[in-house]
Amino acid sequence: MPHSHSDAEIEEEQRHFSNVVTTFQRYASYSIATNNRRRKDIFTLPKSDQELLTSLGYKEKLDAVDKAIFANAEFLSQIIADPEIFGHEVGDATDGDGNDLNPYLSGQKPHSHSHDHEHSSAPRKSNKYRPNEGDMDKVASTLKQFVRDWSEEGKEEREMSYGPMKEALLAHFHDVPERERRKLRVLVPGAGLGRLAYDVASLGFTCQGNEFSHYMLLSSYLILNKTTQAKYHTIYPYIQTFSNVQNRETLLRAISIPDVVPSLPRNSDFSLVAGDFEEIYGSGQELDVNGEEPQSGMWDAVLTCFFIDTAKNIVNYLRTIHRILAPSGVWINMGPLLWHWENNTTNDPSVELDLEEVKELARKIGFQISHERTIDATYVTNSEGMLGYTYRAAFWTATKL
Ligand SMILES: C[S@@+](CC[C@H](N)C(=O)[O-])C[C@H]1O[C@@H](n2cnc3c(N)ncnc32)[C@H](O)[C@@H]1O
Structure with a gap:
């Protein structure tokens, strides 16, 4: 609780x-x-x-x-x-x-x-x-996030990040028959518009997404709960800036969403939980009848995609992931280290480790890291714009020792 x-x-x-x-x-x-x-x-x-x-x-x-x-x-x-x-x-x-x-x-x-x-x-x-401008930037990013998660145009970008994560999840549980995947509980913190969590549920796992942004929660609700027809909506995500635009067509590019009607088999188990990751899954919660924190050891897999750098205190994020994983549970991570709270103007604390330090910290907390690699990945990039960032994102799977 x-x-x-x-x-x-x-x-x-x-x-x-x-x-x-x-x-x-x-x-x-x-x-x-x-x-x-x-x-x-x-x-x-x-x-x-x-x-x-x-x-x-x-x-x-x-x-x-x-x-x-x-x-x-x-x-x-x-x-x-x-x-x-x-x-x-x-x-x-x-x-x-x-x-x-x-x-x-x-x-x-x-x-x-x-x-x-x-x-x-x-x-x-x-x-x-x-x-203010910051608020409107969030609406503009929300529109681009729809392209990433729920359009045909976003498929390539999804393949870069969600693809390897889903493969690693399936590989880790390769000995569990598909019909028994429902017994495995997968958590996706910072779920954004919910596509990775939805895809994991589509594979047959029990899956819970967690997200705290109202922009994301309101938006994913529309797509996940009210969509009856693919490509029902048309949005224009690239009109927000006139900078780095090739031509009129790319500025006014229409994107149809969603690429699929979200629907899961009747016995599937998929949920999105609103709230702060540390508050909901972190320690300091009321203990259950066994004197345990309710989320402890409850998750067979935690999938963090472009998420761990949203931490103010990465130590607490990693400790939380470690504590909520079941013995031999797997943490699959993919993303850069764009520390979200660096240079914040609200006097919030922020710890900004480099990649080596993050991995060393994870080992000290009790993870064994494997399948480490760097994956080039874009994030809500305009594939037809004159400017595109590619992250050299860190990927790993880590098991709880
Ligand atoms: C960079 S986005 C990644 C979204 C998604 N995983 C993806 O790959 O498209 C990070 C997400 O984490 C969410 N987030 C940040 N801090 C959070 C927290 N403490 N609890 C829950 N969600 C959080 C943000 O609202 C945002 O949607």
Whole structure:
């Protein structure tokens, strides 16, 4: 059982959730304002320059981007159509003055939105939150994360990371017949939009994803629980920046999601648990009747993909993984060391080890590392852009000694 939270913590969590919903709602007006800035800037130029730009069709391109923004906003409105499922009360889609936050979508809101009102006991409070650039970056990353996890275009990227992890999992349990895989419990912390966890469940393992970002949780809920048709949604994930773009087609590239309708055999066991990895699986939880911490030794495999560098304290992450694994359980890791809390502005502690130190730490904690290698992998990269990062990601499997 996770730590019990104080009223102040619960309130803070609710406020944060509500602000995320507001950020989704304000995506259109924010992005249109950015595009209007581009339009306005044209008029500051000498007439002859304006004419040259007009001859390139630059203004038409801006108009096409407006349309793509509306399409993205329509998709995002479906993600937040049913926020009460997360047990939080959220504001309605108006600002404090009663103006519609998402005027571009008037009349287009999905049916379930109005349906919510019939069930909510208290009137929804309006939310005056003004999302900042950082918030909007998270919405933009969420759209790209959809490409990684739930599009045909993302298949190549998934193969780079999820592919070797699934192979290693199957290899480790090669002597367990497929029909008995359900007995094996696999945890995927930092599950993002849930594709790796879903794929592992599709292989027949019992699988639990864990994720704490509201952006990710709301988004994966739509895909995993409300999708009835493949390629039902069309999004435009590459309109967010005009930098490093080859041509208009790549800027306006439409991506259809999801590539598959998520569905698992009836007897499968797949769940996504919302919350902080250290709080839910870490020590300090109430002991069970046997005097044990509830998660101790419960997991046959832990799969960390681009996750361990989200730690403030990597020692606690590795200790937790070690403690929750069953004897001879396997930890499969893949990812770089992009320490998420390095240079944080919130005074949070951050320990930033190099790769050798991480592996040495893992050994000292009680892991035997094997199958070590470096795998080139991209992460939400625009395969058609002029800039692409490739991580030389570290891969290993480690068994609990
Ligand atoms: C770099 S992303 C990787 C997502 C996914 N594994 C993938 O490969 O696409 C890291 C994820 O971990 C989540 N995360 C970070 N810290 C977490 C924590 N303490 N508990 C749960 N999730 C966390 C983030 O919200 C984010 O979705």
